[in-house]
Amino acid sequence: MTTLTTSAAALWRGATYPLRSSTPVVHFSFHKNLTKYYNRVAENFAYATGRRRAHFNSDFTAFAQAQPQLDMASVNNHFVDLAQLSNTPRASLFVRDPRDLVVSGYFYHKRGAEKWCHIVDPTPADWRPVNSTVPPQMRQGESFTDCLTRLPLAEGLMAELAFRAPHFEAMTQWLASPPPDLLILRYEDILGNEPTAFEALADHYGFNRTERALWRRLARGFAATKSLSKHVRNPSSGQWRDVFPPQVATAFNDSYGDLLAFSGYD
Numbered sequence: 001m002t003t004l005t006t007s008a009a010a011l012w013r014g015a016t017y018p019l020r021s022s023t024p025v026v027h028f029s030f031h032k033n034l035t036k037y038y039n040r041v042a043e044n045f046a047y048a049t050g051r052r053r054a055h056f057n058s059d060f061t062a063f064a065q066a067q068p069q070l071d072m073a074s075v076n077n078h079f080v081d082l083a084q085l086s087n088t089p090r091a092s093l094f095v096r097d098p099r100d101l102v103v104s105g106y107f108y109h110k111r112g113a114e115k116w117c118h119i120v121d122p123t124p125a126d127w128r129p130v131n132s133t134v135p136p137q138m139r140q141g142e143s144f145t146d147c148l149t150r151l152p153l154a155e156g157l158m159a160e161l162a163f164r165a166p167h168f169e170a171m172t173q174w175l176a177s178p179p180p181d182l183l184i185l186r187y188e189d190i191l192g193n194e195p196t197a198f199e200a201l202a203d204h205y206g207f208n209r210t211e212r213a214l215w216r217r218l219a220r221g222f223a224a225t226k227s228l229s230k231h232v233r234n235p236s237s238g239q240w241r242d243v244f245p246p247q248v249a250t251a252f253n254d255s256y257g258d259l260l261a262f263s264g265y266d
Contacts, residue, residue, distance in 0.1 A: 020049055023206045024089035026067065026082075027074040028174070030167050031058075031130060032104040033096040033187055035076055041198065041218045046072050048214060058131035077131040077166065079173035082182065090205045095175065096187035097265040098168055099240035099252055106160040106243075112145035119143055131170075135162035154245040161252060168256050175262035188237040194223045 027042070029035045039055050046053035053072035056063040063075040068086045082091050109117050119126050120143050122134055137159040138147045144163070148156045178184060183204040190197040198219035202212040244252070253260070260266035 020051075021206050021208050021211060024067075024070065024087050025072045025205050026080070026085065026089045026091045027072075027093075028078070028080060028091070029074070029076050029094040030096065030101060030171060031077055032101050032108060033094050034190060035094075037194075037222060038094065039074065040222045041215070042072055042074065044218050044222075045211075045215055049211060057129055059129060060131075077170060079170040082179050090183075091179070091181065092183045092185065092201055092204060093174060093178075094185055094187065094190070095171065095263055097237060097240065098164075098171060098256060098259055098263070099244065099249075099265070100187075100237060101167070102157060102160050102164060102252070103239045103243045105164065106148065106157055109144055109160065109163075110148040110156065112143075117143060117145045120146075131166050132163045133165045135159040137162070153243075154248055157244065157248045158251060161248070161255070168259055172256070172259045172262060175259070194219045 027038060029038065042053060042055075045051070051071035052069070054066060054070055054074075056066070056073065056075045058075065058077045060075055060078045060080070063073060063078075063080075067073045067089075073089075082089075112118055116122070116127065116130060120141060122138075122144065124134060127134060135144075135147070135158075137151060137155060138144065139150075142150070144159075147159060151159060174182075175184075183201065185197055185200065195216050198215055199212065202215045207215060240249070257266070
């Protein structure tokens with residue numbers, strides 16, 4: 001939902017539209033990695049500057065079809081070959097320690113924060129909107145929230161790890177050989193430092209001076225730690241050290257040691 005008032009947006013649009021920067025923008029991230037925060041900033045920015053923008057959650061097909069007609073677009077939990085995008089957009093990617101993604105996702109899904117968490121006997125098609133795998137730990141007649149509530153901590157984290165497999169495969173593709181024109185920002189470098197981090201995004205996107213002022217204002221106003229407190233359970237990094245039992249840490253390293261090396265979180 002757009003937060004800027006109609007009159008405020010009209011004033012910004014009048015100031016920015018005549019000299020509006022024209023380079024398309026695409027943004028990529030992963031579930032539980034400041035996706036709602038970025039979308040609130042980008043949605044209000046697009047509304048105030050007269051841009052066509054859409055966020056596609058994890059629907060890569062819809063993103064690929066619509067992106068050439070949009071000024072700003074974003075999609076989560078997928079690797080995207082930037083060379084295949086037809087209109088040469090400026091691209092950005094948010095990354096976070098994948099072990100913290102497991103922890104954050106585990107608690108978020110355990111409390112059933114989204115409707116799909118309550119689907120009983122989900123099929124792969126049911127979870128296509130989040131591009132995730134149905135964990136083998138789930139029993140017949142359960143939802144994901146039911147499963148995580150039933151399981152002890154270690155087994156629940158293993159279920160979350162299985163759920164996340166497509167996300168970590170995509171992150172590995174991004175980070176194994178990142179495109180030179182992709183701006184990558186790390187979660188811990190953004191949180192608590194939102195205006196500066198979003199200034200780097202504005203510079204990369206090629207926004208003009210007036211657009212940058214609006215972008216910074218929105219980044220400050222929607223700062224994740226103060227405006228998304230219910231969504232951000234714990235903003236600190238390195239949570240996995242206090243939550244992962246040894247067997248989960250070992251299982252993660254066995255499956256995704258390369259990802260930790262590529263991301264610099266090892």
